[in-house]
Amino acid sequence: MTPPLCLLFDSDGTLVDSEILLAEVMGEILPAFGLPFSARQYMEEFRGVRFRSIVETLEARHAALVDGRFPVMESEMRERMEARMRAELRPIAGMSAALDALAAHPKAVVSNGPERKIRCAMESTGLAPHFGDNLFSAYTLNVWKPDPELYRQAAAAMGQAPERCVVIDDAAVGVAAGLAAGMHVVHLNHFPEEEATPDGAIAIRHASELPAVVARLAAIPA
DSSP states (O other): OOOOOEEEEOSBTTTBOOHHHHHHHHHHHHHHTTOOOOHHHIIIIITTOOHHHHHHHHHHHSOOOOTTHHHHHHHHHHHHHHHHHHHHOOBOTTHHHHHHHTTTSOEEEEESSOHHHHHHHHHHHTOGGGTTTOEEEHHHHTOOTTSTHHHHHHHHHTTOOGGGEEEEESSHHHHHHHHHTTOEEEEEOSOTTTOOOOTTSEEESSGGGHHHHHHHHHTSOO
């Protein structure tokens, strides 16, 4: 009997509804350090992108931070974000039920965020039991989406070949990483009128669609 597919989930915007919280926090923090930025700008241009990369892009457009200010700014951003997550964070609509329906599949969280943030998200929303310690952070592995190596390393740690893995990601950088890693990719597209799903990925609009998609992928001959 063929073993079940391994499911590799992004965190922010895929498992948990944190993107707007992060957008608002960045919209407060970055201008306070002299980098013009808005919550809308994060949602339209930078979803899923590494924080340092966002800052570097803004520095190139505007002006460089004063030397030594980045660690202070990042620390303040992380502290404010964690407080809001613990108070306000919820799972993406329908995701808890989808994970229950996919209980037979090995699962991991693979995120561009720090491990502390991933754990906070899983604990705050009650999703932690679905993943245990299968949490893979770009900050720990030192590789960030859209580099496919992040998903490849997670798959290897789970003992899975890339072709037996399904990436579930809402952000363009994650979808690109999964496709480049040679994995099945499900794009949880929250903005279908504005954002196209790349060729090779499967678009869904709601987490409730995920179990049926995974079942179809599982039925494809190896």
